[in-house]
Amino acid sequence: MTGTTASDGPDAPATAPARRRGRPPRTESAGTRDRILDAAREEFSIRGYEKTSVRGIAKSAGVDSALVHHYFGTKEQVFEAAVEVAFAPVLTERNTVLDGPLDEVGERMTRMIVGLWESPVTRAPLLAIVRSAVNNEIAAGVFRRLVAGQLLRRIAGQLDVPDAELRAELAAAQLVGIAMIRYVIKMEPLASADAEQIIGRVAPVVQRHLTER
Amino acid sequence: MTGTTASDGPDAPATAPARRRGRPPRTESAGTRDRILDAAREEFSIRGYEKTSVRGIAKSAGVDSALVHHYFGTKEQVFEAAVEVAFAPVLTERNTVLDGPLDEVGERMTRMIVGLWESPVTRAPLLAIVRSAVNNEIAAGVFRRLVAGQLLRRIAGQLDVPDAELRAELAAAQLVGIAMIRYVIKMEPLASADAEQIIGRVAPVVQRHLTER
Secondary structure, X not given: OOOOOOOOOOOOOOOOOOOOOOOOOOOOOHHHHHHHHHHHHXXXXXXXXXXXXXXXXXXXXXXXXXXXXXXXXXXXXXXXHHHHHHHHHHHHOOHHHHOOOHHHHHHHHHHHHHHHHHOHHHHHHHHHHHHHHOOOHHHHHHHHHHHHHHHHHHHHXXXXXXXXXXXXXXXXXXXXXXXXXXXXOOOOXXXXXXXXXXXXXXXXXXXXXXXXX | OOOOOOOOOOOXXXXXXXXXXXXXXXXXXXXXXXXXXXXXXXHHHHHHHHHOOHHHHHHHHOXXXXXXXXXXXXXXXXXXXXXXXXXXXXXXXXXXXXXXXXHHHHHHHHHHHHHHHHOHHHHHHHHHHHHHHOOOHHHHHHHHHHHHHHHHHHHXXXXXXXXXXXXXXXXXXXXXXXXXXXXXXXXXXXXXXXXHHHHHHHHHHHHHHHHOO
């Protein structure tokens, strides 16, 4: 829940999440920004997009609503900044998925997504985006931009197969479905299965979607 | 949206959905029951479980709230009856999945799930259950009962492999993820892809999960 707080002080690196909007400039207020983002992730992950209000986020962060608007703009922009942290590893350390032998891309992709869900830092924003995207078109649009636009298109760009984007989405579907059943709906035995066992079974399927001719 | 109305009159067969609660006895009121169920599916699919009220369902069906409670009981029971229609083909015509050669079970399962989502009769209840289950523990419980309890356990029971239930859930995860990306989040190109192309790519993966040693 405090994903960016520990490392994300005034000297935060340029790759810190939620920097994109660029306003206001990062100064001593970074702590407040992060507190707002933590509160936003918490609220969105519990309530989903529609039932979360900027006012509720502000209250939870102990600041005035006007400050939330000042830092981030609209509720949609708060949402995007809040969930972007979940995709930061994909966007900034994407080499871990895209670099390396193509015949192991399935395992790298599976390991990355399962790793994001297993991490307490990124599970809350992922829950936020899933809970929000299924019920709200604005949140669904954010999901499409981050997942399809940022992640899947890059993976598809590496593939030398027909229908590369469709294949990347079918691979992503396997991982999205596991997230749904294991972390959201919590169906047994998948919810309690060992992560490595899941990766061992799923990575070859993801690989098959991506590269098998 | 009018899934059961056409065939579900006073002479409805014993396999008609939402018969389970058994109260009150099916008489000339079957038309009213179906109107309430149609309204419930519509409301749950648009609003999700939490934001749907028995009062709203009653209003949409043109009846008094007390009548909804009389026929179905609690909101959870209305929900279960409303979404059960989506699983009726699985429960009553399950032979189409479970009967037949085991080396084609992947294709039968894939075809059944994609078929349910492609059908205008069953898409609304499926949307209702997905939108509700991700945000509400009661609805998630209904999902677990219907999908894990009714469908996956039966499929797993046919498999002569270790970890049969886990495998059935990983296969289901592939199909749940496709439903999420294609029908709920509507990500392209998967949202507009030909259903047969999807079945052709996905059935072998589902088969692999279920039976490959």
